[in-house]
Amino acid sequence: MIKRNHRSFFDRYETVDGLSYQKFLEFSRKFTKSLRLKILIQGNIIESRAVYLTQLVITNLGLRDTNLAPEQKQEINKIPVGDSYLKIKSLRHNDQNSVIKNYYQVGKAPIREECMTEFLVSVLNEPLFDTLRSHEQLGYGVACSIRKNCGVLGITITVEYQENKNSANLIDEKIEEFLLNFYLTLKHISNEDFSSAKLSIVSLKLLPDSELEKEVNRHWDEIRNDENVFDRNELEAFETENLTKDEVVEFYCKIFLSPHEKRKLSVQVTGNNENSNEKKTTKMLSSKEKCLRSDFLKNVIELKQKLEFV
Amino acid sequence: MDKKFKLPHGFIHVFLQSPVTESSVSDLNMTSIYSMCVKNFLSDKLFPATVVGYSYRLHSVDNGLILRLSGFNEKLPLLVDIITKTIKNLEGLMDKGVFETFRKELKKNFHNCLVDAGLLNE
Numbered sequence: 001m002i003k004r005n006h007r008s009f010f011d012r013y014e015t016v017d018g019l020s021y022q023k024f025l026e027f028s029r030k031f032t033k034s035l036r037l038k039i040l041i042q043g044n045i046i047e048s049r050a051v052y053l054t055q056l057v058i059t060n061l062g063l064r065d066t067n068l069a070p071e072q073k074q075e076i077n078k079i080p081v082g083d084s085y086l087k088i089k090s091l092r093h094n095d096q097n098s099v100i101k102n103y104y105q106v107g108k109a110p111i112r113e114e115c116m117t118e119f120l121v122s123v124l125n126e127p128l129f130d131t132l133r134s135h136e137q138l139g140y141g142v143a144c145s146i147r148k149n150c151g152v153l154g155i156t157i158t159v160e161y162q163e164n165k166n167s168a169n170l171i172d173e174k175i176e177e178f179l180l181n182f183y184l185t186l187k188h189i190s191n192e193d194f195s196s197a198k199l200s201i202v203s204l205k206l207l208p209d210s211e212l213e214k215e216v217n218r219h220w221d222e223i224r225n226d227e228n229v230f231d232r233n234e235l236e237a238f239e240t241e242n243l244t245k246d247e248v249v250e251f252y253c254k255i256f257l258s259p260h261e262k263r264k265l266s267v268q269v270t271g272n273n274e275n276s277n278e279k280k281t282t283k284m285l286s287s288k289e290k291c292l293r294s295d296f297l298k299n300v301i302e303l304k305q306k307l308e309f310v
Numbered sequence: 311m312d313k314k315f316k317l318p319h320g321f322i323h324v325f326l327q328s329p330v331t332e333s334s335v336s337d338l339n340m341t342s343i344y345s346m347c348v349k350n351f352l353s354d355k356l357f358p359a360t361v362v363g364y365s366y367r368l369h370s371v372d373n374g375l376i377l378r379l380s381g382f383n384e385k386l387p388l389l390v391d392i393i394t395k396t397i398k399n400l401e402g403l404m405d406k407g408v409f410e411t412f413r414k415e416l417k418k419n420f421h422n423c424l425v426d427a428g429l430l431n432e
Contacts, residue, residue, distance in 0.1 A: 013420035043320030060394035216321040
């Protein structure tokens, strides 16, 4: 739903049988001619050696265009204001496991908002788990995380539960109830607690990379996401340090509560509540798949067509 | 050149972007199969290297292939050489049987993704 040109598993699954060896060979020729490169070399390697390695890659692969791979222009859909729902039944007949993911889109965020998003996720995690899992026993897996697609941020709350015990609607309601209650908690948080929450994030960010591998992976992520902010941790530490309670509370409201500003997408894969003695086979997938797929795709396509880009 | 950690290790990350991969679902699937086939032919050749601590990862993504290598910097160029040549010359190594094997494996992977509620949600 989020990435404009995402290829769903359904589509991918369906087209696999149509691939022939002949087409594969044609593909290979096209493919190897079309490659463009981005490379990161780090470690106990001097510059001239790194250049040699890059040249080796270019030569071996026959890359004619020695320009870097262009910046990725992935188009990300803007979730409409308010609440949107995408529901689909699980494909496993006897499986009662369900997963609901509520995604609250933040949008293209400058670094300060990104820090606020991270801050919220870090203070939400434990209370969320506590309330939804320990107290209310709604599901066996509860988590809150930040999601980033090409610079577009969002917060995802995931609950894994059993269909015979709870329904998706109930879980959704409970999540919203929690978010509403938490607003008050956040509003009345003491200055001390607020500062110490900030401090724990900042100290983590300012920890130096313990291994070369960690540093390389960090650099690679920046390159891969075309962001190239290699001193990200320092910048984010600085911004997080300077967050004020008021702006965080306002941001929280905007993302989760305000009906005119929030952009929520709830994706629900619901398990099957029936007790059936049917055997699970691949045939099951293809017969159920057809009716599920048409519903699923219809919903997705309809919804996607109405969406603008972020 | 790394002066902080002072180890005889090197890391090479390569992203091979291809507009072909993004152009259609079939091409995306083909890219996945391509990477599986390359790995298939590399596994024999590079097994000794992996035993002594070199590691390589190759996988397909939405818009191409990603290759990650690490190990003692001495022999990294050799690994790079072997892997890139295999990527380029895969056609010469292939036969229908190998293709079919991985095509079926890819299908199985998708099937597993579709029946897992969590993955389907993503």
